[in-house]
Amino acid sequence: MSAPAVPSGEIVYEAAGLTKEYDDGRVAALRGVDLTIGQGEFVSIVGPSGCGKTTLLNMLGLLDRPSSGKLHFRGRDLSGIGDPAAYRAREIGFIFQSFHLLPNFTVEENVQMPMFGLPGSPRERRARAVELLEAVGLGHRLDHLPVKLSGGERQRAAIARSLANRPAILLADEPTGNLDSKNSAHVMDILLRLREEHRVTLVMVTHDQELARHGTRIVRIKDGQIVSAS
Amino acid sequence: MNFLQVIFRGLWRRPVRTGLTVLGIAIGIAAVVALVGMASGYEKSVVDQLDTVGIDVVVSNMQGGIMPKAFEESVREEIASMPGVGEANATLMQMLSVEDAPMMVVYGREWESFTWEQLQVVDGRMPRDARENAVVLGKLAAEVLGKKTGDKLQVEALEFDVVGIVDGKSVLENGAINMALPRFQAASGYEGRANFINIRVTDGLPPEGIESLCRDIEARHPGLRAVQAGEVVGTSQGFRMAQAMSWSTSLLALVVGVLGVMNTMLMSVFERKHEIGVLLALGWSRARIMSLILCESAVMGFLGGVVGVVLGAVTLAILEQTPFVRGFLEPDLGWTLALQAVLIAVAVGIVSGLYPAWRSSRLSPSTALQG
Structure with a gap:
């Protein structure tokens, strides 16, 4: 059974009966998820491996499309969006468990990537990238390739990158999943601080109950369904 | 970035x-x-050569090969008598392996025709007459063959005296071996035959007159093609x-x-x-x-x-x-x-x-x- 989750404030996302099936319906990753997320919320989505957390996050970021159900963003049906890239470029910042930094580009160039196609000169893109990297404590690593960075530094660079396009929503998929506890805490501190400073809505997938408690709301998923929301 | x-x-x-x-x-x-x-x-x-020699119309038989087929030299006289033709002369041209050179252009030029005019002697002299067993080499041809004035040169069946080196003002002319038409006919076994008639039209003949002359020549001599100098390359089968x-x-x-x-x-x-x-x-x-x-x-x-x-x-x-x-x-x-x-x-x-x-x-x- 899905339990509807109720936000406070303006509604950003509204999902109704969101379902994702693979292999001609033989495998269901999500089964009729109803979820509402409000502006400025920090929603933690928790659940065991394979429960559908990442699938739900991918739907919110339009990296994947639902098999059925409705998903609205600020009242607009996302299934009708022709170019999901424009939506992601304007509204979304992604943070991944595996960082997904591009290995052939320096840290600073990686942070510039989401700004291509947005207004601004190369000089302005660079200035914003430098500013964000300094904000995550990587001002001294601008010209380093990702391979030269520690795991914690890579995730901090990825956090800087996620804010480059001034998104309204941050979608974080196990952001500390590949980090030790010390780095994990450091990255989480930065994420929380930047969320406040940039006033973004944060949806974070994690299997770490401790981290989930930082959220203003916790949504628990099991077998593709929301089992509780608090 | x-x-x-x-x-x-x-x-x-x-x-x-x-x-x-x-x-x-x-x-x-x-x-x-x-x-x-x-x-x-x-x-x-080719364009340079025709321009240097001052040829207005070229008559040849291009059917079925890269090199034009030889025809009776007497055609030249018939063409020369046609209205609009200022001068006409016959040439026998072949591409041959000559001594150590794999391929050379050899011209048999009608004696005292205008095709000799642009050849300037840089060494030695011109042949004395159409009967002298003599060749003059374009300066590039002399270089390729490694010959100088006074040397002997074997062309097909005959041996010739190299009596001079000439500057022909174009690559094709400078790369050629030149001799009087009867000598080349004898050396190559084409007695009484040529494969080009070069025409200079009468002064002031308008382009449509030249075009009409070409059509007349082709009508009188089926099998031959008369082409204006500017179109020679484009219409050449080779x-x-x-x-x-x-x-x-x-x-x-x-x-x-x-x-x-x-x-x-x-x-x-x-x-x-x-x-x-x-x-x-x-x-x-x-x-x-x-x-x-x-x-x-x-x-x-x-x-x-x-x-x-x-x-x-x-x-x-x-x-x-x-x-x-x-x-x-x-x-x-x-x-x-x-x-x-x-x-x-x-x-x-x-x-x-x-x-x-x-x-x-x-x-x-x-x-x-x-x-």
Whole structure:
């Protein structure tokens, strides 16, 4: 059974009966998820491996499309969006468990990537990238390739990158999943601080109950369904 | 960082593969440049020659071969008597292996005709008359044959005295062996025959008059073709064959180039699935991803084109010194050909990138992110 989750404030996302099936319906990753997320919320989505957390996050970021159900963003049906890239470029910042930094580009160039196609000169893109990297404590690593960075530094660079396009929503998929506890805490501190400073809505997938408690709301998923929301 | 830097970084991630692909295009383009440069060099040489000699109309029998077939020399007299013809003379021209030279142009020129006029003696003298067993060599021909005034030269059945070296003011003239028509007819077994009638029309004959003269000659002598000097190259079967061969070889080289770039870009797209997934997640549109792939292949085409033009120019310079080419033509590599070659290479790059770009645009970001 899905339990509807109720936000406070303006509604950003509204999902109704969101379902994702693979292999001609033989495998269901999500089964009729109803979820509402409000502006400025920090929603933690928790659940065991394979429960559908990442699938739900991918739907919110339009990296994947639902098999059925409705998903609205600020009242607009996302299934009708022709170019999901424009939506992601304007509204979304992604943070991944595996960082997904591009290995052939320096840290600073990686942070510039989401700004291509947005207004601004190369000089302005660079200035914003430098500013964000300094904000995550990587001002001294601008010209380093990702391979030269520690795991914690890579995730901090990825956090800087996620804010480059001034998104309204941050979608974080196990952001500390590949980090030790010390780095994990450091990255989480930065994420929380930047969320406040940039006033973004944060949806974070994690299997770490401790981290989930930082959220203003916790949504628990099991077998593709929301089992509780608090 | 700008988009161009992103493109070059993409190419630089596999420098050896990119380099080899660029080299593949460059070889194709070098072939185009060399072959087309040779063909247009030949065209230029023929036009130069006709211009230097002052020929208005050329009559020949081009049916069924690269070299015109020989016909009765007496045709010359009939043509000379036609209205509109100022002067007409017969020439027997053959391409022959002469002594150590694999291929030389040999002219038997009608004695005292205007075709001797532009030959300026730089050493020795001209033959005394049509009966003297003598040749004069164009200065390039003398170089290729390694002959000087006073030497002997074996041409087909006869041995001749080299009595002079001449400057003919064009590559074809300078690369030729010249003798009086009866001597060459005797040496080559074409007694009483020629394969060209060169015509100077009467002063003031308008272009339509020349055209009408050509038609009259063809009507009176079925099997012969009368062509105005400016159209000789375009209507020459040999030239058209050489041109067709050069373009078909070039096309083959370009197809190989297209397949090479397409293979490289497809491999690049497959290898970079993850990178493409990340860029899609970061808000890059499919159109931008496609243009990245297309621009990368276009840049490879451009680099291949530039390197190819340089390689082609070097090839032409080398070919120019070979005995097969020396004296026949001066390879012609102008800015227009260089620019055309680079544009062709860029087009090769873009065409090769279309399918890989389309493939990249079909990637699902969530699948691509998994690598």
